[in-house]
Amino acid sequence: MDDLTRTQAVSDAVASLYNTYPFPPEPILDEAPPGYNWRWYWPTVHSFCTGAAPASHKVRVLDAGCGTGVSTEYISHLNPESEVLGIDLSERAIATATQRCQSSRATNVQFRQLSIYDVEQIEGEFDWINCVGVIHHMPDPLRGLQSLATKLAPGGFIHLFVYAAIGRAEISLMQRAIALVQGSQRGDYRDGVQVGRQIFASLPEGNRLKQRERDRWAMENHRDECFADMYVHPQEVDYTLDSLFELIDASSLEFVGFSNPQVWQLDRLLASDPALLNRAKQLPGKDQYRLVELLDPEITHFEWFLARPPYPHFSWDEDAALLAAIPTRNPCMEGWPSQSIFDHNYQITSLDQTEFEFLKACDAHNGPNPEHSQASVADLVGQGRANLELVRQMHQRQLILLEPPQRI
Ligand SMILES: C[S@@+](CC[C@H](N)C(=O)[O-])C[C@H]1O[C@@H](n2cnc3c(N)ncnc32)[C@H](O)[C@@H]1O
Known part of the structure; x- marks a missing residue:
């Protein structure tokens, strides 16, 4: 071929x-x-x-x-x-x-x-x-x-x-086992799912492949679509x-x-x-x-x-650039407005009072329906360095996005 x-x-x-x-x-x-x-x-x-x-x-x-x-x-x-x-x-x-x-x-x-x-x-x-x-x-x-x-x-x-x-070692062994049992019926995916489920049911308790399936994947794999995607795929690297x-x-x-x-x-x-x-x-x-x-x-x-280069890179290390930037609240959060939210990774995150007020000010000035005229970081924090560190941390935690002013 x-x-x-x-x-x-x-x-x-x-x-x-x-x-x-x-x-x-x-x-x-x-x-x-x-x-x-x-x-x-x-x-x-x-x-x-x-x-x-x-x-x-x-x-x-x-x-x-x-x-x-x-x-x-x-x-x-x-x-x-x-x-x-x-x-x-x-x-x-x-x-x-x-x-x-x-x-x-x-x-x-x-x-x-x-x-x-x-x-x-x-x-x-x-x-x-x-x-x-x-x-x-x-x-x-x-x-x-x-x-x-x-x-x-x-x-x-x-x-x-x-x-x-490495993390899929047990899956890989099971894929090969199913293919071996299926023999010439490989390519019949419904048969593959059935064979796979039979093998798991037959394996003794404590078997590593069975244990791994139960601990890590069983929740999603009760759907045949997911089981097939994982164990009876004709092509996987x-x-x-x-x-x-x-x-x-x-x-x-x-x-x-x-x-x-x-x-x-x-x-x-x-x-x-x-x-x-x-x-x-x-x-x-x-x-x-x-x-x-x-x-x-x-x-x-x-x-x-x-x-695909070239693409810009903004580090916000320089105070002047950071002060001029326009901050917006990252909308990828749940529970807002509150001092306890799910962040961009769906992790529970606590906001202290200053962070909470800063995010509210971002919404009021630079949100989708602003109540006030647009505001830069300088407008929102004044010129204090300590506050700039907080803004950098909020940016690193993806609580805010920063936009360079010249583009606005
Ligand atoms: C595991 S699914 C992922 C679906 C989706 N990207 C997601 O994450 O939910 C893999 C998909 O890739 C498609 N696929 C595989 N090879 C492809 C190719 N050469 N061109 C286009 N799609 C392909 C398959 O048909 C299948 O729908």
């Missing part, structure tokens, strides 16, 4: 899986979905990647491998000024995604059944591409990523998510940190950072021994990531942003 025929055969098998079990199997709602994910909101994506809120909210977004359109629907509602396109191999996934967005009246979105390998058929470029849980299911993930890179506008960002090999960076280095795009940076902090693993932590922190950045990967075998995926 030549490469082209193999690629087509694998893509057909993947499409067949998702035509049998469209993913994700979320119910269709008749209104905008509740909540938020900061990775689906352009101002927070832009701020994460550059340090500053974007000059324009009118962006073109591609949800590549959108599945049944859960992320596409969120992106569309959270970014009403954007123009969103969702593409997927699976006809049934696209039909569900279309129905989902029609039902919740997301009007700025379109869908197309198209492979990522064929994105050159789409006109123009995108400011932002979301591609979550997809390229690891392509027969040639690098070619997939390179295809997407050709569609990314200069200064644009792509968010990716792929599986991690799991990454280590090294193979991930080989992929990134070959992509022609620039690594911006992991979009779950807290996971990659050595502090959460070695903080009880400050001397050891300090020694580990002397390692080059990538080795620090490697150490986290080795010490935390619970990591089951990598999620990160890539950029």
Whole structure:
């Protein structure tokens, strides 16, 4: 079989899986979905990647491998000024995604059944591409990523998510076991789900694969769509940190950072021994990531942003720049207005009185329905350095977004 025929055969098998079990199997709602994910909101994506809120909210977004359109629907509602396109191999996934967005009246979105390998058929470029849980299911993930890179506008960002090999070791063993039992019936995904469930039911208590499924995945895997996606996939490439960076280095795009940076902090693993932590922190950045990967075998995926240079970077180290910036409250929070809120990562966060007042002032001056004229950081805090440190911390905690004044 030549490469082209193999690629087509694998893509057909993947499409067949998702035509049998469209993913994700979320119910269709008749209104905008509740909540938020900061990775689906352009101002927070832009701020994460550059340090500053974007000059324009009118962006073109591609949800590549959108599945049944859960992320596409969120992106569309959270970014009403954007123009969103969702593409997927699976006809049934696209039909569900279309129905989902029609039902919740997301009007700025379109869908197309198209492979990522064929994105050159789409006109123009995108400011932002979301591609979550997809390229690891392509027969040639690098070619997939390179295809997407050709569609990314200069200064644009792509968010990716792929599986991690170490944290999925038990899943991988079970996938192979199911395939072995299925034999020539591989490709019959309903049979695969049945065989997988039978094996789990038969395994003795305490078996590591059974235990792992029960402790970590059973909640979501009671849905056959999720079980099939995890255990009977015809194509999956799991990454280590090294193979991930080989992929990134070959992509022609620039690594911006992991979009779950807290996971990659050595502090959460070695903080009880400050001397050891300090020694580990002397390692080059990538080795620090490697150490986290080795010490935390619970990591089951990598999620990160890539950029097509050039793109700006705002550090806000200089007081003058910070004082001139226009601060807005990050809308990715729940429970506001209150001094106890869920932050952008859905973590409960307490705001002290000064932070609370600052956020209220941001809303009053720079919110969507301002009661007062626009205000800079200087207008809101005066010239005190101590207050500027607080503003920097609020920015770091993603409680506020900062916009450089010259763009307004
Ligand atoms: C695990 S689902 C992820 C769906 C969605 N991105 C999400 O995170 O909810 C993977 C999706 O990628 C799609 N897919 C796989 N290979 C693809 C390709 N070459 N081009 C377009 N879509 C593809 C599949 O059809 C499937 O719907």
